[in-house]
Amino acid sequence: MDFFTVPTFTFGVLYCFFVIAHDRRRILHCNVTRHPTGLWITQQLREAFPYDSQHKYLILDRDAKFGEAVHDAVGALGLKAVRTSFHSPWQNGVAERWVESCRHDLLDHVIPLNERHLKRLLSEYVRYYHLDRTHLGLEKDTPDRRSAATSTRPSKIVSFPRLGGLHHRYDLAA
Numbered sequence: 001m002d003f004f005t006v007p008t009f010t011f012g013v014l015y016c017f018f019v020i021a022h023d024r025r026r027i028l029h030c031n032v033t034r035h036p037t038g039l040w041i042t043q044q045l046r047e048a049f050p051y052d053s054q055h056k057y058l059i060l061d062r063d064a065k066f067g068e069a070v071h072d073a074v075g076a077l078g079l080k081a082v083r084t085s086f087h088s089p090w091q092n093g094v095a096e097r098w099v100e101s102c103r104h105d106l107l108d109h110v111i112p113l114n115e116r117h118l119k120r121l122l123s124e125y126v127r128y129y130h131l132d133r134t135h136l137g138l139e140k141d142t143p144d145r146r147s148a149a150t151s152t153r154p155s156k157i158v159s160f161p162r163l164g165g166l167h168h169r170y171d172l173a174a
Contacts, residue, residue, distance in 0.1 A: 001045075001060050002095045003036065004102075009113045016102075016122065017041065019048040021055065022094050025135055026143040027126045032118050038069035045070070049077050057082050059092045101129070109166055128162045132169040 001019040008014060015036045019028040029048030033040055049055070058079045060066050074081045084091035106125045112118035134140045149172040156173040 001048075001058060002092060002099065003063065003065065004099045006032075006107055006112060006118060008118070009111050012114075014112070014115055014118055016118070017044050018095070018098065019045070019058075020095050020098055022059075024143045025094060025098070025138065026130060027098070030122050030126055032115050032122065034115060036065050038065065038067045041065060041070050042073040045073050045077060049079070053078065056080060059084065059095070061089070061092065062086055098129075101133070105133070105167065106163060110164075124163055128167060132162055132167070 001017070003015050003017050006014045006016055012034070014032050014034060016030065016032050017036065018030040020026065021028055029044060031044055031047075056079065058074050059082045060070075061084045071081060089096045102122075102125060105128075106121060110121060112121060130144045131142060131146060134142055134146075151172050157170055158173045160169045160171065161167075162169055
């Protein structure tokens with residue numbers, strides 16, 4: 001899990017919290033706040049892991065936001081907290097790569113107006129990320145295992161706009 005900041009149209013700063021599974025690079029939970037606190041993070045963890053989880057570890061950095069309340073919540077969920085070393089973002093490379101992808105694919109092109117707008121944008125991006133965006137680390141598959149389109153006869157290729165037309169998904173016409 002990690003945070004990243006996003007500037008808004010009115011020059012405010014929003015904090016994006018997310019939890020990502022390392023195996024398929026699937027976003028388990030994502031939310032936005034103006035003021036992240038230990039209690040808010042604890043609630044987000046409850047929402048990310050609502051039932052008995054197959055996950056054993058939770059990798060997090062040494063941010064002051066991840067204080068005692070968060071540490072206690074991680075233990076209560078049956079997870080083992082693994083903290084990265086100081087100033088070592090590469091130790092949680094999957095999370096850092098998702099932040100880079102989110103910025104490059106979406107946030108470098110759109111300036112959110114407010115918290116609600118950013119939540120909607122991130123929701124659309126997570127759907128795009130899971131269903132349409134391929135990953136080299138997954139052998140050019142998507143986190144939700146999209147099946148590749150194949151055809152034995154000549155077919156027309158159709159484009160489906162994603163993220164308001166910022167990206168497209170291409171498929172074979174039926």
